[in-house]
Amino acid sequence: DIQMTQSPSFLSASVGDKVTFTCQASHDIHKFLNWYQQKPGKAPKLLITEASNLQSGVPSRFSGSGSGTDFTFTITGLQPEDIATYFCQQYDRLLSFGGGTKVDLK
Amino acid sequence: QVQLQESGPGRVKPSQTLSLTCTVSDDAIRIGSYYWNWLRQPAGKGLEWIGRIYTSGNTDYNSSLKSRVSISLDTSKSQLSLKLDSVTAADTAVYYCAREVFGVRTDFFDSWGQGALVTVSS
Numbered sequence: 001d002i003q004m005t006q007s008p009s010f011l012s013a014s015v016g017d018k019v020t021f022t023c024q025a026s027h028d029i030h031k032f033l034n035w036y037q038q039k040p041g042k043a044p045k046l047l048i049t050e051a052s053n054l055q056s057g058v059p060s061r062f063s064g065s066g067s068g069t070d071f072t073f074t075i076t077g078l079q080p081e082d083i084a085t086y087f088c089q090q091y092d093r094l095l096s097f098g099g100g101t102k103v104d105l106k
Numbered sequence: 107q108v109q110l111q112e113s114g115p116g117r118v119k120p121s122q123t124l125s126l127t128c129t130v131s132d133d134a135i136r137i138g139s140y141y142w143n144w145l146r147q148p149a150g151k152g153l154e155w156i157g158r159i160y161t162s163g164n165t166d167y168n169s170s171l172k173s174r175v176s177i178s179l180d181t182s183k184s185q186l187s188l189k190l191d192s193v194t195a196a197d198t199a200v201y202y203c204a205r206e207v208f209g210v211r212t213d214f215f216d217s218w219g220q221g222a223l224v225t226v227s228s
Contacts, residue, residue: 001168001169001170031211032211032213034213034214036215038153043202043204043218043219043220043221044153044215044218046214046215046216049212049214050211050212053212087152087153089153089214091208091213091214094155094166094168095143095155095158095206095213096155096168097152097153097154097155098152099151099152100152100153
Protein backbone atom coordinates (compact mmCIF):
# COMPACT_ATOMS: atom_id res chain seq x y z
CA ASP A 1 0.00 0.00 0.00
CA ILE A 2 1.12 3.56 -0.65
CA GLN A 3 1.13 5.83 2.40
CA MET A 4 0.63 9.57 1.90
CA THR A 5 1.96 12.02 4.50
CA GLN A 6 0.91 15.66 4.52
CA SER A 7 2.62 18.42 6.48
CA PRO A 8 1.91 20.48 8.34
CA SER A 9 -1.45 19.17 9.55
CA PHE A 10 -2.49 22.71 10.46
CA LEU A 11 -1.39 26.16 9.43
CA SER A 12 -2.55 29.67 10.13
CA ALA A 13 -2.03 32.54 7.68
CA SER A 14 -3.29 36.00 6.83
CA VAL A 15 -5.33 37.13 3.84
CA GLY A 16 -2.96 37.75 0.94
CA ASP A 17 -0.24 35.43 2.23
CA LYS A 18 1.47 32.81 0.10
CA VAL A 19 0.70 29.44 1.65
CA THR A 20 2.60 26.25 0.89
CA PHE A 21 2.27 22.73 2.23
CA THR A 22 3.54 19.35 1.19
CA CYS A 23 2.55 15.77 0.50
CA GLN A 24 4.99 12.88 0.53
CA ALA A 25 4.37 9.42 -0.90
CA SER A 26 5.94 6.25 0.51
CA HIS A 27 6.72 5.07 -3.02
CA ASP A 28 7.33 6.74 -6.37
CA ILE A 29 3.91 7.70 -7.74
CA HIS A 30 5.26 9.61 -10.76
CA LYS A 31 2.79 12.51 -11.12
CA PHE A 32 -0.32 10.50 -10.27
CA LEU A 33 -1.54 12.84 -7.56
CA ASN A 34 -4.69 14.92 -7.04
CA TRP A 35 -5.43 17.75 -4.62
CA TYR A 36 -8.89 18.29 -3.11
CA GLN A 37 -10.38 21.07 -0.99
CA GLN A 38 -12.94 20.21 1.68
CA LYS A 39 -15.03 22.68 3.66
CA PRO A 40 -16.87 21.66 6.86
CA GLY A 41 -19.91 19.50 6.24
CA LYS A 42 -19.20 19.24 2.52
CA ALA A 43 -17.77 16.63 0.19
CA PRO A 44 -14.29 17.27 -1.19
CA LYS A 45 -13.87 19.33 -4.35
CA LEU A 46 -11.22 18.48 -6.93
CA LEU A 47 -8.72 21.29 -7.53
CA ILE A 48 -5.68 19.78 -9.24
CA THR A 49 -5.02 16.56 -11.14
CA GLU A 50 -1.78 14.91 -12.27
CA ALA A 51 0.14 16.93 -9.66
CA SER A 52 -0.10 20.29 -11.42
CA ASN A 53 -3.11 20.47 -13.76
CA LEU A 54 -5.62 23.00 -12.50
CA GLN A 55 -9.22 21.96 -12.97
CA SER A 56 -11.46 24.19 -15.08
CA GLY A 57 -13.01 26.95 -13.00
CA VAL A 58 -10.49 26.72 -10.17
CA PRO A 59 -8.82 30.08 -9.40
CA SER A 60 -5.28 30.46 -10.68
CA ARG A 61 -3.99 31.33 -7.19
CA PHE A 62 -3.99 27.57 -6.57
CA SER A 63 -1.09 25.57 -7.96
CA GLY A 64 0.63 22.24 -7.51
CA SER A 65 4.04 20.83 -8.33
CA GLY A 66 6.22 17.80 -7.80
CA SER A 67 6.75 14.26 -9.00
CA GLY A 68 8.02 10.97 -7.65
CA THR A 69 7.52 11.10 -3.89
CA ASP A 70 7.45 14.82 -3.07
CA PHE A 71 4.66 17.22 -3.94
CA THR A 72 3.76 20.80 -3.05
CA PHE A 73 0.49 22.73 -3.03
CA THR A 74 0.55 26.53 -3.06
CA ILE A 75 -2.04 29.25 -2.59
CA THR A 76 -0.63 32.55 -3.85
CA GLY A 77 -2.65 35.25 -2.14
CA LEU A 78 -4.83 33.49 0.44
CA GLN A 79 -8.50 34.50 0.34
CA PRO A 80 -11.09 34.08 3.14
CA GLU A 81 -12.97 31.53 1.02
CA ASP A 82 -9.84 29.35 0.89
CA ILE A 83 -10.24 28.41 4.56
CA ALA A 84 -10.64 24.66 4.33
CA THR A 85 -8.82 21.36 4.66
CA TYR A 86 -6.75 20.21 1.70
CA PHE A 87 -6.09 16.57 0.89
CA CYS A 88 -3.66 14.94 -1.51
CA GLN A 89 -4.65 11.62 -3.10
CA GLN A 90 -2.51 9.20 -5.09
CA TYR A 91 -3.81 7.00 -7.88
CA ASP A 92 -0.68 5.17 -8.94
CA ARG A 93 -1.54 1.96 -7.04
CA LEU A 94 -5.20 1.82 -6.08
CA LEU A 95 -6.15 4.94 -4.13
CA SER A 96 -5.10 6.56 -0.86
CA PHE A 97 -5.25 9.97 0.78
CA GLY A 98 -2.99 12.08 2.92
CA GLY A 99 -4.17 13.10 6.37
CA GLY A 100 -4.96 16.64 5.29
CA THR A 101 -3.70 20.17 5.95
CA LYS A 102 -6.18 22.48 7.63
CA VAL A 103 -5.75 26.13 6.62
CA ASP A 104 -7.10 28.78 8.95
CA LEU A 105 -6.95 32.58 9.16
CA LYS A 106 -4.52 34.20 11.55
CA GLN B 107 -24.23 16.41 -13.52
CA VAL B 108 -24.74 13.02 -11.93
CA GLN B 109 -26.29 13.01 -8.44
CA LEU B 110 -25.43 10.48 -5.74
CA GLN B 111 -27.34 9.93 -2.51
CA GLU B 112 -26.33 7.66 0.36
CA SER B 113 -28.95 5.99 2.53
CA GLY B 114 -29.03 3.51 5.39
CA PRO B 115 -29.19 3.17 9.17
CA GLY B 116 -27.54 5.95 11.10
CA ARG B 117 -26.68 3.64 13.98
CA VAL B 118 -25.25 0.11 13.99
CA LYS B 119 -24.46 -2.04 17.01
CA PRO B 120 -20.93 -3.33 17.59
CA SER B 121 -20.16 -6.67 15.89
CA GLN B 122 -23.05 -6.22 13.44
CA THR B 123 -22.94 -5.45 9.71
CA LEU B 124 -23.06 -1.90 8.38
CA SER B 125 -25.10 -1.67 5.18
CA LEU B 126 -25.39 1.43 3.02
CA THR B 127 -26.87 2.12 -0.39
CA CYS B 128 -25.98 4.84 -2.87
CA THR B 129 -28.58 5.78 -5.45
CA VAL B 130 -27.21 7.28 -8.64
CA SER B 131 -29.29 9.58 -10.82
CA ASP B 132 -30.38 8.93 -14.40
CA ASP B 133 -28.64 6.03 -16.09
CA ALA B 134 -25.14 7.06 -15.05
CA ILE B 135 -24.40 3.67 -13.54
CA ARG B 136 -25.26 1.87 -16.76
CA ILE B 137 -23.75 4.36 -19.18
CA GLY B 138 -20.06 4.97 -19.57
CA SER B 139 -17.03 3.46 -17.93
CA TYR B 140 -16.53 4.52 -14.35
CA TYR B 141 -15.47 3.22 -11.00
CA TRP B 142 -18.05 3.62 -8.23
CA ASN B 143 -16.43 4.11 -4.84
CA TRP B 144 -17.07 4.14 -1.12
CA LEU B 145 -14.99 6.33 1.19
CA ARG B 146 -15.34 7.36 4.81
CA GLN B 147 -14.23 10.11 7.14
CA PRO B 148 -14.28 9.93 10.95
CA ALA B 149 -15.18 13.22 12.60
CA GLY B 150 -12.30 15.68 12.40
CA LYS B 151 -10.07 13.22 10.56
CA GLY B 152 -8.91 12.46 7.04
CA LEU B 153 -10.50 10.58 4.18
CA GLU B 154 -10.14 6.82 3.92
CA TRP B 155 -10.79 5.02 0.65
CA ILE B 156 -12.80 1.84 1.30
CA GLY B 157 -13.09 0.32 -2.15
CA ARG B 158 -14.59 0.51 -5.62
CA ILE B 159 -16.50 -1.41 -8.22
CA TYR B 160 -16.18 -1.06 -11.96
CA THR B 161 -19.14 -0.98 -14.32
CA SER B 162 -18.23 -4.57 -15.27
CA GLY B 163 -18.48 -5.68 -11.63
CA ASN B 164 -14.76 -5.99 -10.84
CA THR B 165 -13.85 -4.76 -7.37
CA ASP B 166 -10.81 -3.36 -5.54
CA TYR B 167 -10.60 -2.89 -1.77
CA ASN B 168 -8.40 -1.14 0.76
CA SER B 169 -6.18 -3.88 2.15
CA SER B 170 -6.86 -2.74 5.73
CA LEU B 171 -10.61 -3.41 5.29
CA LYS B 172 -10.59 -6.14 2.66
CA SER B 173 -11.50 -8.99 5.02
CA ARG B 174 -14.67 -7.20 6.19
CA VAL B 175 -15.97 -5.25 3.19
CA SER B 176 -18.10 -6.02 0.16
CA ILE B 177 -19.23 -3.62 -2.58
CA SER B 178 -21.86 -4.51 -5.14
CA LEU B 179 -23.70 -2.87 -8.02
CA ASP B 180 -27.36 -3.16 -9.00
CA THR B 181 -27.66 -1.47 -12.38
CA SER B 182 -31.40 -2.16 -12.60
CA LYS B 183 -31.91 0.04 -9.55
CA SER B 184 -29.01 2.44 -10.30
CA GLN B 185 -27.55 1.62 -6.91
CA LEU B 186 -24.28 0.59 -5.39
CA SER B 187 -24.08 -0.98 -1.98
CA LEU B 188 -21.57 -1.28 0.84
CA LYS B 189 -21.45 -3.97 3.51
CA LEU B 190 -18.93 -3.82 6.34
CA ASP B 191 -18.89 -6.73 8.76
CA SER B 192 -18.02 -6.93 12.45
CA VAL B 193 -18.08 -3.19 13.06
CA THR B 194 -16.54 -1.47 16.07
CA ALA B 195 -16.53 2.10 17.32
CA ALA B 196 -13.57 2.74 15.01
CA ASP B 197 -15.95 2.37 12.05
CA THR B 198 -17.98 5.41 13.15
CA ALA B 199 -17.68 7.93 10.31
CA VAL B 200 -19.37 9.85 7.54
CA TYR B 201 -19.58 7.45 4.61
CA TYR B 202 -19.45 8.84 1.05
CA CYS B 203 -20.14 7.28 -2.31
CA ALA B 204 -18.31 8.85 -5.24
CA ARG B 205 -17.85 8.41 -8.96
CA GLU B 206 -14.31 7.96 -10.22
CA VAL B 207 -13.37 9.10 -13.72
CA PHE B 208 -10.20 7.73 -15.22
CA GLY B 209 -8.08 8.10 -18.34
CA VAL B 210 -4.56 7.43 -19.53
CA ARG B 211 -2.91 9.71 -16.99
CA THR B 212 -5.83 11.02 -14.96
CA ASP B 213 -7.99 9.42 -12.33
CA PHE B 214 -10.14 11.45 -9.95
CA PHE B 215 -13.45 11.71 -8.09
CA ASP B 216 -15.74 14.06 -9.99
CA SER B 217 -19.05 13.51 -8.18
CA TRP B 218 -19.81 12.78 -4.54
CA GLY B 219 -22.83 12.06 -2.41
CA GLN B 220 -23.56 14.36 0.51
CA GLY B 221 -22.36 11.75 3.00
CA ALA B 222 -24.14 9.60 5.57
CA LEU B 223 -23.14 9.56 9.23
CA VAL B 224 -23.00 6.07 10.69
CA THR B 225 -22.43 5.67 14.42
CA VAL B 226 -21.41 2.33 15.88
CA SER B 227 -22.89 2.16 19.34
CA SER B 228 -24.92 -0.20 21.49
